[in-house]
Amino acid sequence: MRWIVSLPCGLLLFLLSLSTHASEWQLNMTEGVTSISKEVYSLHMLIFWICCAIGVVVFGVMFVSMFLHRKSRGVKSANFHESTVLEIIWTTIPFIILIAMAFPATKNLIDIYDTEDADIEILITGYQWKWRYDYPADGVSYFSNLSTPLEQIYKNAAKNQHYLLEVDNALVIPAGKKVRLLVTAADVIHSWWVPDLAVKRDAIPGFINEAWTKVDKIGTYRGQCAELCGKDHGFMPIEVKVVSQQDYELFIQEKKKLAADIAEAANQQFDFDELYRRGESVYQQHCATCHQLDGKGLGIFPAIAGSPIATGPVKEHLNRVLNGAGAMPAFGEQLSPVESAAVVTFQRNAFGNNMGELVQPIDIVEFKQGR
Numbered sequence: 211m212r213w214i215v216s217l218p219c220g221l222l223l224f225l226l227s228l229s230t231h232a233s234e235w236q237l238n239m240t241e242g243v244t245s246i247s248k249e250v251y252s253l254h255m256l257i258f259w260i261c262c263a264i265g266v267v268v269f270g271v272m273f274v275s276m277f278l279h280r281k282s283r284g285v286k287s288a289n290f291h292e293s294t295v296l297e298i299i300w301t302t303i304p305f306i307i308l309i310a311m312a313f314p315a316t317k318n319l320i321d322i323y324d325t326e327d328a329d330i331e332i333l334i335t336g337y338q339w340k341w342r343y344d345y346p347a348d349g350v351s352y353f354s355n356l357s358t359p360l361e362q363i364y365k366n367a368a369k370n371q372h373y374l375l376e377v378d379n380a381l382v383i384p385a386g387k388k389v390r391l392l393v394t395a396a397d398v399i400h401s402w403w404v405p406d407l408a409v410k411r412d413a414i415p416g417f418i419n420e421a422w423t424k425v426d427k428i429g430t431y432r433g434q435c436a437e438l439c440g441k442d443h444g445f446m447p448i449e450v451k452v453v454s455q456q457d458y459e460l461f462i463q464e465k466k467k468l469a470a471d472i473a474e475a476a477n478q479q480f481d482f483d484e485l486y487r488r489g490e491s492v493y494q495q496h497c498a499t500c501h502q503l504d505g506k507g508l509g510i511f512p513a514i515a516g517s518p519i520a521t522g523p524v525k526e527h528l529n530r531v532l533n534g535a536g537a538m539p540a541f542g543e544q545l546s547p548v549e550s551a552a553v554v555t556f557q558r559n560a561f562g563n564n565m566g567e568l569v570q571p572i573d574i575v576e577f578k579q580g581r
Contacts, residue, residue: 336400489556
């Protein structure tokens, strides 16, 4: 009889485990931190409860009718075929309900698409598989890449709290300012989605979709690409940092200084070891998911080890890296001259290629200029 005594204890432990992991069971939509996200959440809950009430009434009437008017009680079925009154009733009531729902929904849609009077404008461009953020008014532009270590992805290390949701360069916006977002893509269709901001816009090549957000609460908000965009769709996270106006201005100044430093570095000469070390880091971040860490390739992505490109003429190698080909995207805009020179140097000397050659940043600049 011991199992009878232990049954309540087991049930109690089960219920405690459910409450402990309740956050992982979230079934409802995120309320978010913006006025729009709260409007959307409120509308969602309003429609949800209306649907619940309709369900209770409809199924309640159905079950009561089935119970009280069942054949075993001797009840005779009524005949009201082609009743004009009933036709009007069950057409009018749903019509009134839909009209009542349409009013708050229309108001929300008008608010969602009202991008006028924005304080800041940001262009968001989707690439396979990263995001580019441009601040046209400030002349700032940079790429945002997944920063989760490859060791975690290949299960050689424990996963951290923000596994596959962390990036090297987040989108930074100031708190309390209306930000207009222009969303497009450079290759295939992507979708920029941050639940806490209630923003989800398709990024379509050749088109620009608009959205806006205004966040009053300083913090970090995460999202993902919500459109199946290729092999590394699951490695395309979004991170939005909301900071104070002062910190935002510091961020813009730092990005401008970084751009100036990158331009200056293009004229510098680097030794082989420095280029190789930098190139290995660039390869792991941008190339390894397709060509693998050991350079042996994967599926339609050819091997770097013994590759006729990596062991052939340097200009053909530069053309492939900078301009892309087939399934391989162009990295000419995504990598700085130093990064491009470093990764080409690494590929030509790693994985047993041992070409003994190095490419300098100035070679990248001249190649882009057609020299």
